[in-house]
Every structure is written in structure tokens, then in C-alpha cells.
Amino acid sequence: MKINQLAKQADVPAKTIRYYEEIGLLKPAERADNGYRIYREADVHTLLFIRRCRDLQISLEDIKTMIAAQVDDSAPCTNVDNIIKQQLERVRVARDELNKLEQSLTMLANSCKRNKVSECGILHKLTGE
Amino acid sequence: MKINQLAKQADVPAKTIRYYEEIGLLKPAERADNGYRIYREADVHTLLFIRRCRDLQISLEDIKTMIAAQVDDSAPCTNVDNIIKQQLERVRVARDELNKLEQSLTMLANSCKRNKVSECGILHKLTGE
DNA sequence: CCTTGACCTTCCAGTTGCTGGAAACTTTAT
DNA sequence: ATAAAGTTTCCAGCAACTGGAAGGTCAAGG
Numbered sequence: 001m002k003i004n005q006l007a008k009q010a011d012v013p014a015k016t017i018r019y020y021e022e023i024g025l026l027k028p029a030e031r032a033d034n035g036y037r038i039y040r041e042a043d044v045h046t047l048l049f050i051r052r053c054r055d056l057q058i059s060l061e062d063i064k065t066m067i068a069a070q071v072d073d074s075a076p077c078t079n080v081d082n083i084i085k086q087q088l089e090r091v092r093v094a095r096d097e098l099n100k101l102e103q104s105l106t107m108l109a110n111s112c113k114r115n116k117v118s119e120c121g122i123l124h125k126l127t128g129e
Numbered sequence: 130m131k132i133n134q135l136a137k138q139a140d141v142p143a144k145t146i147r148y149y150e151e152i153g154l155l156k157p158a159e160r161a162d163n164g165y166r167i168y169r170e171a172d173v174h175t176l177l178f179i180r181r182c183r184d185l186q187i188s189l190e191d192i193k194t195m196i197a198a199q200v201d202d203s204a205p206c207t208n209v210d211n212i213i214k215q216q217l218e219r220v221r222v223a224r225d226e227l228n229k230l231e232q233s234l235t236m237l238a239n240s241c242k243r244n245k246v247s248e249c250g251i252l253h254k255l256t257g258e
Numbered sequence: 259c260c261t262t263g264a265c266c267t268t269c270c271a272g273t274t275g276c277t278g279g280a281a282a283c284t285t286t287a288t
Numbered sequence: 289a290t291a292a293a294g295t296t297t298c299c300a301g302c303a304a305c306t307g308g309a310a311g312g313t314c315a316a317g318g
Contacts (some may be wrong), residue, residue, distance in 0.1 A: 004265070014266090019305060034313060036266055045256065052255050056230055056237075060304070066255075069246055077249035081241045084251055088234040095227035098220050101185055105217040108185075112210045117198055120206035122213055126181050126195075127174065133294070143295090148276060163284060165295055189275070260318090267312070273305085283296070288289100 003029075006039045010047035017047065025050065025064055058087050132158075135168045139176035146176065154179065154193055187216050 007014040020026045021037075026046065029037035046067070053063045062083045069079050111121030136143040149155045150166075155175065158166035175196070182192045191212045198208050240250030 002266075013306085015306065016304085018267090023304090034266080036313085049256050052257075054304090056233060066252070070252060070256075073247040076244045077241060077246045077252065078244070080246070080249055080251050081238070084234060084238045084241070088231065088238055091227050091230045091234055095224055095231060098224035098227060101220045102217065102224060104185060105213060105220055109210070109213045109217055112206060112213075117201060117206045117209070120209055122209050123195070123199060123206065127178050127199075128181075131295080142277085144277065145275085147296090152275090163295080165284085183275090262315105262317085264315090265313075268310090270307105270309085272307080274303100276302090278299105278301080280299085281297090283294100285292100285294070287292080 001039050003037050003039070006043060006047065009044045010051055012047055012051055020047075020050065020060075023060065025060055025067070056087060057091065058083065062087070130168050132166050132168070135172055135176065138173045139180060141176055141180055149176075149179065149189075152189065154189055154196070185216060186220070187212065191216070 001009075003014045003017055006012075007017060010017075017026070018037075021028060026043070029039060029043075032038050049067070050063055053066065054060075058066075066080050066083060069077060108122050108125060111125055113121055117123060130138075132143045132146055135141075136146060139146075146155065147166075150157060155172070158168060158172075161167050178196070179192055182195065183189075187195075195209050195212060198206060237251050237254060240254055242248075242250055246252060
């Protein structure tokens, strides 16, 4: 199949597929005589795997590691496990951070009482109380 | 004062200060005879304002808008108010997204029972159950 | 047969918010 | 006098794409 079909099946833009190949996340696609890239079913699966990982905000570097890990069936999956755990930790930290942000922003948003810059509570707070 | 002193007082790297000037967030600094940038107290305040906004993950574009808004004291602060509200909304959406991510990742992390790639629950789930 | 439009290719540039480093200058300290 | 630290500019790179230009290819319709 050609790149746009793969793109549709995996729900990943064709442009992104080429990019993944360029950075070595996907191995170089076979080419037809006219130079077009040709893909198979297996590529749909690989790409879906990548997409699911990206949905979890796992970095392309980590995804690369996980794909490499899948090559050797009997190897321990410590790497994969660690990547998920680290990602989970990052997500928790980021979420906690955003919770604090939400608090600060809510307070700020509530401090705009009068409608003039010179009396704007938001600006007063941001300029140092 | 020179750039590194400003950097220390506002807790913003000198490099970043030059960058802010370059993109027009800070107006071009005065220069001494030797070409060094010179700053005053007011610049500390401006930079602190920027830093507080950045801590709230407000974009440089939005910060630019807010700084512009401060010029005219009698103007309405609708812009400022909107920026904070939109930022709050973005933060909430991002946080909710991260909460979902955390759930998915927690489930994933718990599904690595055996220690071989071929039996790794994580990989099985990520490759499509 | 020709053209139109949809695909495909490569390459270059831009996004956001910096950060690192090189090369050249000045200033400060010893 | 010399070395270290601070400053300048400019160029490059990070992540993960995305947009667009310029050009080749292919199938359908007139």
C-alpha cells in the first residue's frame, strides 16, 4: 500500500510517517519503481504502536527503545517497564504542576474587579503586589 | 547595571534576557561606550513580571500583549483578563488530559507481570491487545 | 493525445522558548 | 603582563512535527 493509505489506517499524517523514517523510528520503506514508498500490514501495526505511545506522550526516543526491545523476544522487558514507569512519574509531576497553576490562575482571574488597567488586580499581582 | 546583575536580580539567565530583547519583548537596552547593555531598576520589575507570567506558562506573545496593555493606564484591561482566563482554560484542559494519561499509564505499568518481552503485558497492550 | 487533478517525491523553513558554543572584545584581578 | 571573567554577535540545535515549493507520476475524462 502507498503512504496515504497507511496514513489513513494508522491515523498518522503521511508527512509524519516520512519524518519517522527520516529520524530512524521506522526503517526505510521499500520503494516501487517510481520511487513511491510501499508498506504492508506489519507497518500498520508498528505505526499504531507508535501512535498509542505518542497518545501517552512517550517521547520518540523512548518509543525507539521500546521498538528495539521487541526485536528480541526472550530479552527481559525491564527497559519497557522503566520507560512506562518514568513516563508515569513525569505525567504525575506535570499534572501536579498544572494543578498548582490552576489555583494561581483562578485566584488571578478573580482579582480583576474594576475594568481599568490602572486598577487591574491581575496586573497588580503580576507586577509584584 | 550590567546584564548579569539584572539576570541575578530577576532570576532569568542573561542569555534569555538577550533573547527577549531580540524578539521585542523587552525594548532595546541602552548601551555603554563599550557596547555593554545597561539596565535600571525598572527593568528588574519588567523582567520579574515576565518571569511570573512564564511561571504560569503564559506564552511570550501573550506577555507581550499584557506589557503593551500596561502602557495606557486608563484603557480597559479586557485583554489581560481574557489572557488569564484563556490560560486558565488551557491549563485545565491540559490537566484533565494528564489525569487521563495517568490512568492509562498506571494500568499499563501494572500489566508487566512476567519479565520477558514476549510475555510483557505492556507491550501486548500497546501493540493492540 | 492532452489536460486536469490527485498523489507522490525531496528539500527548506518555521513553530516555541530557549540553550550551547564559537570567536572576538573589554574589564578586572593578581 | 597575563589570566580569568564578563560581554558582544552570530549560528546551531532541541522536540516533534507542519507548511509549502518545485517537480515527477498516474488515472480519468474530453
